[in-house]
Amino acid sequence: xxxxTIRREDQRLLTxxxxxxxxxxQPGQLHAAFLRSDRAHAHIRAIDIAAARxxxxxxxxxxxxxMQAAGYTRGRAHVPFPGRTGKLLAPTGPALALDRVRHVGxxxxxxxxxxxxxxxxxxxxxxxxxxxxxxxxxxxxxIAAGAPLLHADIPGNLCFDFAYGDAEAADAAFAxxxxxxxxxMTSPRVVGNPMEPKAALAAWTGETLDLWSSSQGMTxxxxxxxxxxxxxxxxxxxxxHDVGGAFGIRGAAYPEYAALALAARVAGRPVKWVxxxxxxxxxxxxxxxxxxxxxxxxxxxxxxxxxRHDWLCxxxxxxxxxxxxxxxxxxxxxxxGAYRIPAASGRVRLAVTNTVPITAYRGAGRPDMAYAVExxxxxxxxxxxxxRVALRRRNLIPPSDFPYAIATxxxxxxxxGTDFPALLDRALSLSDWDGFxxxxxxxxxxxxxxxxxxxxxxxxxxxTDEAAITFAxxxxxxxxxxxxxxxxxxxxxxxxxxxxxxxxxxxxxxxLGGRMESPALKGAGAFGSRSTMAQGSACxxxxxxxxxxxxxxxxxxxxxxxxxxxxxxxxxxxxxxxxAITLVELARRHPGALDxxxxxxxxxxxxxGAHVAEVEIDPETGxxxxxxxxxxxxxxxxxxxxxxxxxxxxxLMQGLGQVFGxxxxxxADGQLRNGSFMDYVMPRADLLxxxxxxxxxxxxxxxxxxxxGVGEAGTVGALPAAMNAVLDALRGAGVRTFDMxxxxxxxxxxxxxxx
Numbered sequence: 001x002x003x004x005t006i007r008r009e010d011q012r013l014l015t016x017x018x019x020x021x022x023x024x025x026q027p028g029q030l031h032a033a034f035l036r037s038d039r040a041h042a043h044i045r046a047i048d049i050a051a052a053r054x055x056x057x058x059x060x061x062x063x064x065x066x067m068q069a070a071g072y073t074r075g076r077a078h079v080p081f082p083g084r085t086g087k088l089l090a091p092t093g094p095a096l097a098l099d100r101v102r103h104v105g106x107x108x109x110x111x112x113x114x115x116x117x118x119x120x121x122x123x124x125x126x127x128x129x130x131x132x133x134x135x136x137x138x139x140x141x142x143i144a145a146g147a148p149l150l151h152a153d154i155p156g157n158l159c160f161d162f163a164y165g166d167a168e169a170a171d172a173a174f175a176x177x178x179x180x181x182x183x184x185m186t187s188p189r190v191v192g193n194p195m196e197p198k199a200a201l202a203a204w205t206g207e208t209l210d211l212w213s214s215s216q217g218m219t220x221x222x223x224x225x226x227x228x229x230x231x232x233x234x235x236x237x238x239x240x241h242d243v244g245g246a247f248g249i250r251g252a253a254y255p256e257y258a259a260l261a262l263a264a265r266v267a268g269r270p271v272k273w274v275x276x277x278x279x280x281x282x283x284x285x286x287x288x289x290x291x292x293x294x295x296x297x298x299x300x301x302x303x304x305x306x307x308r309h310d311w312l313c314x315x316x317x318x319x320x321x322x323x324x325x326x327x328x329x330x331x332x333x334x335x336x337g338a339y340r341i342p343a344a345s346g347r348v349r350l351a352v353t354n355t356v357p358i359t360a361y362r363g364a365g366r367p368d369m370a371y372a373v374e375x376x377x378x379x380x381x382x383x384x385x386x387x388r389v390a391l392r393r394r395n396l397i398p399p400s401d402f403p404y405a406i407a408t409x410x411x412x413x414x415x416x417g418t419d420f421p422a423l424l425d426r427a428l429s430l431s432d433w434d435g436f437x438x439x440x441x442x443x444x445x446x447x448x449x450x451x452x453x454x455x456x457x458x459x460x461x462x463x464t465d466e467a468a469i470t471f472a473x474x475x476x477x478x479x480x481x482x483x484x485x486x487x488x489x490x491x492x493x494x495x496x497x498x499x500x501x502x503x504x505x506x507x508x509x510x511x512l513g514g515r516m517e518s519p520a521l522k523g524a525g526a527f528g529s530r531s532t533m534a535q536g537s538a539c540x541x542x543x544x545x546x547x548x549x550x551x552x553x554x555x556x557x558x559x560x561x562x563x564x565x566x567x568x569x570x571x572x573x574x575x576x577x578x579x580a581i582t583l584v585e586l587a588r589r590h591p592g593a594l595d596x597x598x599x600x601x602x603x604x605x606x607x608x609g610a611h612v613a614e615v616e617i618d619p620e621t622g623x624x625x626x627x628x629x630x631x632x633x634x635x636x637x638x639x640x641x642x643x644x645x646x647x648x649x650x651x652l653m654q655g656l657g658q659v660f661g662x663x664x665x666x667x668a669d670g671q672l673r674n675g676s677f678m679d680y681v682m683p684r685a686d687l688l689x690x691x692x693x694x695x696x697x698x699x700x701x702x703x704x705x706x707x708x709g710v711g712e713a714g715t716v717g718a719l720p721a722a723m724n725a726v727l728d729a730l731r732g733a734g735v736r737t738f739d740m741x742x743x744x745x746x747x748x749x750x751x752x753x754x755x
Contacts, residue, residue, distance in 0.1 A: 007492045007642065019242050021212055022196075026272075030059050030269050030271045031118070031119050031271070034109070034123065034256060034259075034279070034283075036104075036283065037106045039132060040102070040354035041102060041133040041134065041354045041670060042101050044099050044129070047128050047129075048126065052109075052125045053122075055113070055125055058119070061109060061126070062263055063108065064098030066096075068098055074255040074318065075252075075253065075255070076227065077321050077323070081329075088160045088350075089151075090319040090324070095255040095256075096108055101130075105283045105356060106283075111123045134148040135148065135668070135669055137353050138314060139291065139353060140291065141353075142352060143349070157351050158349060159324070159350050161349050163346065163348075164410055165332070165408040170297075170344060174295070177297035177305050179298040181296045183293070183295075183372075184291065187288045187740065188662070189665075189666075191281055191286055192285075192361055193280060193281075194249070197276065198256070198280060201260075203270035203271075209229070209236050209237070211239070211257060213240065214250050215240045216246045216483070216486065218516070219462075219521075222237075224252045228257065239515075240514055246486035248361045249285050249360075251322055251360060252285075256283070277676065281672060286664055287364075288658070289313065290327065291312045291313075294308065294310075296380055307345075309331065309344075311327070311348045313350045315327075316353060316355050317353065317354055317355060317356070326364035330456075331369050332348075332409055334366060334373070335408040362712060362715050366712055370452065370716045370719060374454070374721075389424070389428065392424065396424070399421070402416065419634070423632050426696055427612045430692045431451075431628065446730065447729055449612065449614045449725050450613050450721050451610065451611065451721060452610070452721040454609055456713070457606060458606065459530040459534060459703075460530070461524040462534075463602055465523035465537075465599070466481070466482075469546050471592075474588075477498070478512055479510070479511045479539055481514075483525045483526040484514035487646075491510075491511045494535065494536055497540050497543075497705065501547065502546065523538070526711075529709025529711040529712045532705065538599070540704055542597055544598075550594055553594070554572035557589070560574045600703075603702045604702060605702050605703065606708065607633065607634060609713055609716075610632045611631050611632070611717035613630075613721040614725055615729055616729070622743075622745060626689070628690050628691075629656075631713075633695055633713050634696050634697055635695065635708045636707040636708030637699045647713075648714040651713055651716075653687065655719050656718050659722040659723055659726075661683070661741050661743050663741050723739075730751070735750045735751060
């Protein structure tokens with residue numbers, strides 16, 4: 001049964017007792033500031049750092065010259081499958097720009113000084129002689145004939161061209177279709193803007209580097225830092241305690257971390273850096289930035305025959321570690337959505353531009369594909385005259401078809417199971433879909449309702465995941481795993497999972513997630529809604545190993561065969577007798593003997609859901625109000641309803657923030673137009689005033705807990721459900737096409753354009 005509890009983390013975090021990167025300090029530390037490019041594309045003729053080096057309190061000034069000499073780079077991205085013309089073209093360079101800058105905000109030099117203010121003052125004394133080059137923004141512009149080239153080894157600015165599915169079968173189905181629906185949509189560039197800005201503290205002990213930084217997983221950050229510095233992973237120790245938001249953009253090591261590491265080595269003292277919010281906008285990797293053309297073929301009865309996708313992705317100035325892969329793989333795994341479509345094909349092209357690089361951002365391609373598919377379905381209903389709910393029911397994958405092979409996946413994969421009709425029925429009931437017509441008629445404004453179904457990949461990433469459990473003589477139990485929480489509630493749910501196996505009070509178990517003081521463990525971080533099914537399953541397995549070890553010890557202590565030893569409520573007992581010994585007593589008598597670890601294959605599952613949004617638009621001002629939202633999800637077994645609801649709510653807010661305002665806008669010169677909270681729209685609490693969250697769980701067979709993951713689901717469902725509602729409202733006023741973001745100004749302009 002699902003638990004509903006207060007999170008253990010809340011008391012610490014809500015009372016200001018969290019420990020984020022900026023809260024870490026080392027004796028004798030220096031402070032760093034970065035000089036960043038103020039233009040999008042230029043050759044660097046010369047850098048004059050003399051005045052900065054002579055400034056008061058300055059200990060060192062480093063540029064790309066020192067980075068190149070040390071072999072410290074920005075790392076290199078890769079995609080684990082080939083494209084149409086070969087592998088991903090992913091150039092690299094020094095951790096600081098050497099002879100060329102390719103986006104506004106790219107770091108050029110780092111200054112370390114006695115104080116952050118002294119470092120910043122000195123950085124402003126550095127003179128850079130630029131030879132400006134033409135800039136290109138927008139993926140379509142980047143791949144156009146004659147566009148300025150960013151990298152000599154990326155011809156035409158196209159770094160990856162990936163195809164999936166069966167194009168021949170899809171083309172044949174389209175040729176014989178009664179109806180063909182075609183849409184072009186955008187998923188705008190967004191800035192992650194976590195609460196905690198990017199920050200790091202680098203310190204050396206001999207040949208070992210310690211790095212404190214916000215991170216989603218210890219192994220991923222360590223391996224990323226190894227790629228940047230060329231150091232063996234065994235000489236790197238990464239640390240994080242509390243992480244103030246991650247969303248995918250805290251998944252990889254940034255070039256600044258390598259620069260700080262070298263600065264600490266050169267200065268001979270620890271170096272600390274905390275970014276400003278302006279630097280967050282200009283140097284944190286962004287998300288989305290996808291243009292999607294999608295086509296759906298239907299027969300005369302409205303049955304889906306084929307679907308085709310053509311994505312053009314702005315990948316920014318440098319392919320990041322995660323951006324290219326997620327845009328390609330996740331798109332392929334979701335190409336047909338919740339529907340049984342006999343033929344499907346797609347193409348994903350990634351183009352480099354003079355903008356901040358793109359990485360995985362909450363959902364990582366999933367919300368974009370759900371948006372494309374569900375917008376197509378609504379448009380098909382509008383064009384054919386078939387009721388949009390009836391059209392969906394006619395084409396849903398039925399429960400009897402699971403596991404359902406994904407024909408578009410670049411490697412064998414299958415949806416593990418769900419009940420789409422039940423999800424849809426629950427969503428329609430909770431939203432009072434049938435009563436909407438009366439609400440629309442009674443409204444004095446434009447009223448719209450929209451629904452969306454989805455299924456998305458979760459998990460994977462790493463071949464295996466490990467967890468360990470250790471016992472102290474006083475009965476305290478510690479769990480160890482590599483994922484680092486950024487709000488998911490790991491400190492609550494993972495001890496609960498282990499406690500259920502050990503049959504002890506969860507309060508006796510403490511989690512150390514992603515800590516260097518833990519045993520060395522394998523596994524990936526908190527990515528792709530994987531933590532509970534991956535780390536949670538491993539924690540349960542480690543606890544089970546400990547119970548088995550305890551039974552062997554108890555058989556010796558109690559002088560009975562193991563087969564006669566029963567375990568319940570934290571106690572081993574000879575069946576049918578009063579002779580017993582507790583787990584705590586065994587741990588006291590045999591220090592270290594119960595310590596256990598477990599390694600499991602990294603699981604994959606496919607969460608799904610049906611969401612409904614209802615909006616009201618003032619036709620005089622374009623102001624839109626989200627009056628109601630219903631989220632019905634299948635995230636597998638619900639272990640802790642409090643945490644699951646929190647994850648869905650957070651995901652909804654990020655998705656709805658994109659729908660109703662978030663968009664990173666560049667001008668033709670590559671300058672970010674809205675690089676502060678003064679002009680970048682962030683979602684606020686009053687955006688989502690009423691939400692009904694419900695579950696129709698189908699346990700996943702792919703992991704021992706039956707969970708599927710929930711971190712992305714709210715965002716995946718929010719984009720299509722909310723935009724379908726907006727379009728439904730606007731159609732009543734004659735607006736036929738409209739795309740994100742649905743701001744008041746854009747809606748007002750669309751309404752006026754109808755005449």
